[in-house]
Amino acid sequence: MEHSRHGKLVVKRSTIGKDDLATLQADWQRLEKIANGSVFTSWYWISTWLKNIDYKAKLLTVTFNQEIVGLALVVERSENKYGNSIKQLWLNRTGDQVKDQIWNEYNDVLCAKGTEHAIRAAIINFFEQQTIAEELIIGASDETIQQTPISSNVLVHTSWATVSYSKALKPEYNELNQFLSELSVNSRQQIKRSIKLYGGLDSIHITPAQTADEAISLLTEAGELHKQRWKQRQSGFENPHFVSFHHQLIRDHFDNGCIDVLKIKNDQRVIAYLYNFKFKGNVYFYLSGIEYCDNNKLKPGLVAHSLAISYYANLGFKKYDFMGGEGRYKNSLSDEQSRMIISNFRRRNLPFMLSSILRKAKALYSHKNANNNASNNANAS
Structure with a gap:
């Protein structure tokens, strides 16, 4: 069992099995009652997901004064990137496109309403301090997830984004x-x-x-x-x-x-x-x-x-949530929009730093090119 300390918050990583489910269910549903979570972080969804992946996930438990204040599940996976095998942690997902086609949105750590940034920061700090992975992937989630305070040793990349729609009833x-x-x-x-x-x-x-x-x-x-x-x-x-x-x-x-x-x-x-x-x-x-x-x-x-x-x-x-994905009918029937993203929290190592620099350079070039085209069009008119 690995653990790390973030202020007074302690994060532990442990294996889970069928014998642990009753205790996990009790802890999960206790937090669920005071969380601002969605159906995708509810025990309904999580318990079925665990069963379907044969419980091949690790449990992250965040405690404060030995009381459980945050829970999440992570699946370890390796992916070839930049010519290297990159170890990843996927939060409440597997990283396998076939298994993840079930597609959970509003995906996040489970914790009391109002403590999301602190609990998430503790988990990201745990990821940074341990050597089990180079990348932690969380999503699809509301874009405010990237307001989580993190150290300068962690890079954040948005690997997917879309618009989410809902209607207040x-x-x-x-x-x-x-x-x-x-x-x-x-x-x-x-x-x-x-x-x-x-x-x-x-x-x-x-x-x-x-x-x-x-x-x-x-x-x-x-x-x-x-x-x-x-x-x-x-x-x-x-x-x-x-x-x-x-x-x-x-x-x-x-x-x-x-x-x-x-x-x-x-x-x-x-x-x-x-x-x-x-x-x-x-x-x-x-x-x-x-x-x-x-x-x-x-x-x-x-x-x-x-x-x-x-x-x-x-x-x-109270709300009819169309969730993520562009759609004219969603836009026509909704009265609220937000941005849904997948966030990749990465160690500040050479491959990820080079990737970040190249993305920024490409974005800057595209922006300048668009401005030049706009200027040329204006001069021609």
Whole structure:
């Protein structure tokens, strides 16, 4: 067991096995109650993930006066970079693209709300002091993760970034028209026209799965549509690990009330399936299966999400989170945007320093080139 001290915070790294799960669950769920975490750092997600990777992760425990104040799991991995084998630690992920296609967002250490920077700094300090890895990868997370105070011996690189969208829910959205009234004229007209073409609001029904078996069945139906939609980019439903993880997640935790699979249809046809997670008053839209057709006046995605927003507002939820990924429909239906990133915390060694210098030089060149082009265009006009 390795450990390091960061002020009065002590970080320990230890192995875990099935015999440790009961204790880990109790510690995790105790912190979960006072954390500002998401469903992706909840025991629901974490316990299923551990099971699916056969518990091949190490536990980082942060203590203050011998009380546990922070928890995270890391997987060790080596990757060839810059002609060298670089040892990595992946926080709550494996670093294996196939296994990580399950894609967790809002990924971070688990700790009490308001202590995130201090606990994360202690873990980064542990990484810096130990010799087990040259790189610690955390994400996808909110970009504020990079406000964590770190030593000058650690470099930070953003290896991936996207926009995340969400919509604050109001009780009055239980009336769909109240929600639609806040959208742009164009979006509102498209949705109302689509609903009319689907036979009117009274003809459209949202049916949530009632059992784990039904949820898996509906998710399988959604998967067929998802594969059709993402033929050019491999759908997760083509990945056995992805399918196995979500089936296990549903079997283990559907009865805890954290999972919804919604089937949205009119009297003749399926419009869409939505696979959502529910946690601490928030709804996380994870994926959809959309029944597209040749009639471009039908907007099944806009209709499905608008109805879902009204549905969850009626149930008392506070936020509908579209999560990361560009999408016109997300922009149309949301009222808040943020930036989601993957952060690589790296030892200040020669390969990483050279890489950082080259990236900055390339960015500076691109910026100057863009300014020169703009100046030339202005002079020519």
